[in-house]
Amino acid sequence: MDNKDQIFINFMSILKFKVQSERGKIMKKYRQYLLLQYFFVFFFLFTLGLTLGFSSKISTATPAAERLLSWKQHLQMLKESPFHFLHWRAVGPKFQGGRIESIACPPGSPTTIYVGVGAGNIWKTVNGGLTWKPIFEHESTFTIGAIAIAKSNPNIVWAGTGENLMARSSFAGTGVFKSTDGGRTWKNMGLLESHHIGKVIIHPENPDIVYVAALGHQYTFNPERGLFKTTDGGKNWAKCLYISEKVGVIDLAMDPSDPETLYAAAWERDRKAWNNKVCGPGSGIYKTTDGGQTWTRLTNGFPSGPYVGRIGLAIAPSNPNTIYAVVDNQTPIPAKSSEKSRRKIIGGEVYKSIDKGESWAKVSQDLSYVGINYSFGDIRVSPDNENEVYVCGVNLAVSHDGGKTFHKIGGKVIHLHHHATRALHLDQHDLWISPENPDRLLLGNDGGLYLSEDRGKTWLHINNLPIGEFYAISVDNNKPYRIYGGTQDNAALYGLAEQELDSVIDDSWRQIWVDIWGGGDSYYTLVDPIDPNIIYFEQQFGSLQRKNMKTG
Template sequence: MTATLALLATGALAASAAPARDTRSTGQESLATSMPTGPMELPAEWMTSQRLSDGSRELSAAKYVRARGEANGLFGRTRGAYRALANQRWDFFGPTNIGGRVVDIALDPRVDDQLYIAAASGGVWRSRDAGMTYESVWPHDWVQSMGALAITPSGVLFAGTGEAQPGGGSITFGGDGIYRSKDRGRSWKRVGLTDSHAIARFAIDPRNERRIFAAAAGNLFVPGGQRGVYLSENGGDSWRRVLTPPNATTGATEVVIDPANPNRMYAALWDHLREPHQRTYGGPGSSLWRSDNAGRTWQRMTNGLPTDADQGRWGIALAPNDPRRLYAYVGTAIGPFRAFYRSDDGGDTWTQTPVTANQASQSTFSWWFGKLWVDPDDADHVFLAGVNLMRSTDGAQSFTPVSGVHADQHVMRWDPKVPDRAYLGNDGGMYRSDTNGVGGWTKATYEPYTQFYTVDVAQTDPALKVAGAQDNGCNRGYNGRGGPWEAIGCGDGLQVIIHPEQSNIVFGCSQYGSCYRSENSGGTPRQTIGTGQTTSERRNWQTPLQFDPNDPNVMYYAGNIVNRSTDNGRTWTAISPDLTGGGPNDPNGYPWGTVTTIAAAPTDSDTLYAGTDDGRLWWTDNLGVDWHQVDPAELPGTWVTRVAVHPRDADIAYATFSGFRSGSDRPHVMVTQDGGRTWTDIGRGLPDAPVNSVIPTSDGLLVVGTDVGVYVSAWNGGEWAALGANLPMAAVMYLRYHEPTRQLTAATFGRGVYDVTLPRCPGASTRLPLHRPGVGVVGALASCRAR
C-alpha cells in the first residue's frame, strides 16, 4: 500500500533567496521570504486526489495527450474487425438548460449578437443570438479544457487550452497550447506554446492585430515549462517570451493593454504549485508588472503594493475611459482575500482601499477567481469576481453583491455595439444583462456543457434520468431527450439514484455524504440521511449510496464504515468496521480514509464488495459478519473508483482504478473469479488513463468509462474495442446500463449526458482464459451487430 495515501502534509515550506530587486531589462527578479502553504481545499481536490493517489507529483497535460493518442489509435483499430462497435452513435440526452463553468468570452467585432465562450472542460461554443443559445465550434475529439479566448478585429479566433483556475469543486484539466481559427471556429490549427499547460488571458494590440500577447500560467504540478507573458508578432505563427517569471513555479494570469497608449501594458504573475497532498498557491513570484515599451521590458510595480511573499493570485484591470485608473486585488498564499488596491496614475503609486474580505466575497479560495472588470463608460463602476458578483459605484471604496446570477464568477464582457449590454460567465453558465450589469441578468436557454459526476436512469423508463453536477446540484431530467431539466436540491451534486421500481422515489447527495430521500421525484419534502443517521467518521466527497439489486428496500451507504438500510433509506445500521487505513493527520485537510464504492451481488445479497480511496479492496459473503481484505500486493494501491459484480455469478467481480500507469505495470481494471480472494489485471490494451466506471452486462460484455472514452471487452477482458466515435473527449465519470433496452448512459465532465445502444455480441459471454489478450476475443466482439 502506498504510504503517501494516508496522510496530508501541513505546515510551511521555506524558500530563501537574494534580496528583492527590479530587473527592467529581462523581467526577472529574486525575492527573499517564506512561502506559506496549506492543506488541500476541501471542496476542490476530489478528482485531482484520486488521479494522484499513487503519490505521483504531477497531473500533466502530456499524460492526457498520450492517453488521447492511445484512444485515437484504439478508435482507428476498432473500425476494422469491430465495425459495429465503432459505428455505434452516441446521442446527446441533455441537459441544455443547466449550463456549467464558463471561463472566457470573446465578442465578434463584425457580426452583431455573435459571441464565443470557453467552457471549462467543454471546448469552445458560439452564440448567434446575443448569448441565449450555443453551438459547439470545437472538435469533439480534441482536448476539451479551456482557459482563454480572444478575437481580432478581423475575426480571427484564438483559443488557449488548459484551465488556469486550479480546483474549485473538481479537477481542472491542463491543455496543450494555443489554437487559431481563421474561419470563426469551422476549423482550427494549433499554433504554439504546447508546454504552457494553461493559458489564462490574451491581449491584442489595438494598433496591429497580428501582435498578440498570451498569459501562460504554466503546469500546476511541475515547475518550469512555458510560463509568463508571450508575444506573437505574426498573428500566432510563432511566439517568444517577453516577461520571464521570477522563478520556476510562477506563471502569468493576466495581460492588459492600455487602449489609449498601447505601449503601456500590465501583467499579473502568480506563484503556485500543486503537490499530491498540499497546495502552495502563493509566494515570492506573485506580483504585478508594467511595460512602457510595448512589452519589450518590464518593471515590477511596488509603490504602495505588498512585497512580502504572502501574496496569492492577483487580479488587475484598467478603466477603458480613463486608462490611468487601475484596480487590483490579491489573496493570501493559503487562500483568503488579502487586500484591494487602486492607482490613479497608471500604476506609479497605489493606495489600498477599505474593501473587506466580506465585501470581496472570496470565501477561503481567492485563487479560484483573480478577475475584476471596469465599466467601459464609468471608471468608478467596478465589478469583482467572487462567490457572488460584487459591484462598486464609488471607485472600489466599497462593494455590494449583485443578485440574480449563479455563484463563482469568472468572466465579464461588455458589448461595444450595444449600449449597457454585458455578458457574464460563471460556474452556472452564461448570463446577459441589458442594464449594464446592475441587474436584470438573463440566463442562457441552451448551453449543453454541464460537468457531471454521476447519472442514473429509471429502471421503469430509461428516458427518466437524474444526475449530479459540479456546483450545479442534483438535477432531474424527466422530460425526455432535449427536454428541460429541473434542479432537485444539493450543493455540488454527487450520487443521485432512482428507486428501481418507483421512479418517484429519488435519493440525492451533496458533497461528503449529505443526502436526502424524496418521494416526490427529488422534490420536497425530503428526508435527510447521512451524517446524523449513519455511522462513519469520514465520508468521501462522492459518498457511495447504492441499492441492493435483489431488493430495492435494501440500500448501502458508506463513509469509512459500510451502513445498511432495510427500509429504503429511512433507518441505517453499521455492518462493517473501518475499512480504510485511518484518517488524515490534519483534520482540516482532505478526509483520506473513506470508502469510495460498494456493490452487492445481483445473485447473492450476502456478498458485497467495497473499495477505498487508499487503494484497499474488501469482500464479505455473509453480509458483513466477516470482512476480508484483498492482499495489497495484488492491487495497484491507487484509488478504487468502482466495483461491480457479475450479473450471473457472485464470485466474479470487477474493480477499476484511477491514476496513470506511466510505464509501470499498475492495472486500471481487475477481475476476481473466486469471490475476491485473488485478482487479475484485464485492462491491458486500454489507454493509460483513469478508469472511472465499469459495467458487466448479462450477455457477456464488459464496458468501462475512462477519462478518454468508453471501451468494451468480453467479460474476462483481453482485447478492448472503442465504443462509438462521436463521444466528446471529456472525462466519462459514470456509466449506467439499462438491460431491457440495452441503453448505456454516460455522464461526462463538461459535455452533459449521452446515450448509446449496446450492440448484441454473440459469443461474447464465452468464458475465456485470463492473461491471453486476443484469444477468442476478436471473434467474440467482431460478431457484434446493431440491435
C-alpha cells in the same frame, strides 16, 4: 372474521415481511458497496500521495506528446472501430447551465457571442443567444480558459485551452488554437505544456502579434509558464516574461492608448493532492513599455511577500492612467482580530493606481462577502466611467466611487427556460462589458450565461446551452429508463433517455434538489432498486442524502 380472511391477512403479513427483509438486505449490500468503494478511493489516493511525496520520478504530468498521440489514436478509432457508424445523441439537460470561463464578442456585433466552457467546448451564437452552435467539438481538448477576437479582423479568433479556475477538478488543455474563419476551423498553434491559460490578448492593429498568459501545470512545476508572445501569427513563440517554474501569469492588460504597454499579473502557486498553496513571493504585477522586451515589477504601494495570491487587472478605457488590481491577500489575521471578523486571512482587496502603475493605494474596505480567492479574481472597469468597477468573486460586486465602496449585484433574474430559482448563480468567472453600450453586460458563472441591459439591475439567464459538467451518472430500471447524475455546482438531475435535445422547448429533466442560488455540487446519484421515487444523492464535502420525490 373467518379463517379465510385470517389466512389472507397472515399471508400478506408474511409477504410484507419478506419484501421489507429483501429491501433491507439490498440496502445493506448497497451501503456495504458504498463503504467498499470509498475505502478503495481513499486507499488509492493515500497510496498515490505517498508515491508522489517520495518519488520525484513519478511526480510528473503526462507529456504533451503522449496526450496528442492518444488523440490521434482516438481519431483513428473513429474511422476503424466496428461501432464507427453509431452516432451520439444529445439528450440534455440544458436548463441548469454550466461553468462558463470566458466570453468574447467582436466589436460592433453585439449579437455575436463566443463563450468558452470550463469543461465543455466553445459555443457561438449570431442571434444574441437564441440558438447556439458548438464550434470546438473536434479538437484535442474540450476545456477552455480564454477566448480573444482580433479587433482588426473579427474572423481571427484565438482560444487558450485549460481552465484557469485551478480547482481540483480543472482539466488541462493542449495549448492555444487559432481560427481565421470565425471558429469554423481551428489549428493548434503550440504551447502544449502550458496546460492552463489565463488570458489571450491580440494586438489591436496587427493580428499576428499575440500574447498568451500561461499558468503551467496544475500539480507539478514546469518551465512552460509565464507570458508568451508571437509576432508571426503563432508560428513561433518567445517567452517574454518568466519568473520561475513555480510562477505563471494569470492575467494581462494592454494599455488602450499604447499597445506596447502591458501589465502582467504573476501568480506563484503549488497544488498537491494533499495541499493547495495559493500564494507566494513570486506573485506580483509587472509592466512593460516596449512590447515585452523588458519588464519592471511594480511594488510601490502594492503588496509583496509570501502571502500574495491571485491577481486580476483592469485598465480604465476612458483614462488609461487609472489601473485597478484585485488581489487575494492570504496574510493571516491575528487570533483576536480573527475572532471579531470571523476571517482567518485578509482576503480580497482592491488597489488603484492613477499614474500607470508607478504607485498604488488600497482603496477597498472589507470584501469578504464578495468571495475573492484562488478560483475567482477578475476585475472590470466600465468603458464610460473610470470610477465604475466590477469585481468577480463568488458574488458579483460593483463600485461607483473608484473602489472605495462596493455592493453586491443581485437583481431580478428571468430565465429563458424554466428554472426553480430566481437568484443570480454564484461563482463568477468572466464579465464582458460592451464598449459601445456599457449598460450591456454578459456574465459567465457556474450557472451559465447571463445578460443584462441595465448594468446588472435585471438579468436574462440564457439557459439553453447543454453544458452541465456531470461528475457521475446512473440509470434506473424503468421503461423508458431515466438517467440520473450529479453535476458541478448545478445539483443532481434526472431525465428521460429517449428525449431529443431541443433548443426551443423546455427540458423534461428535473433537479432532484437545488440550493437557493440555483446550484450546489452533486456526485453519485442512485435510484432505489425497489422504489423509483426514492433517490440517494451526494453533495459537496461528503454529505449523503435520501429523498422521496413524491413527498419531497
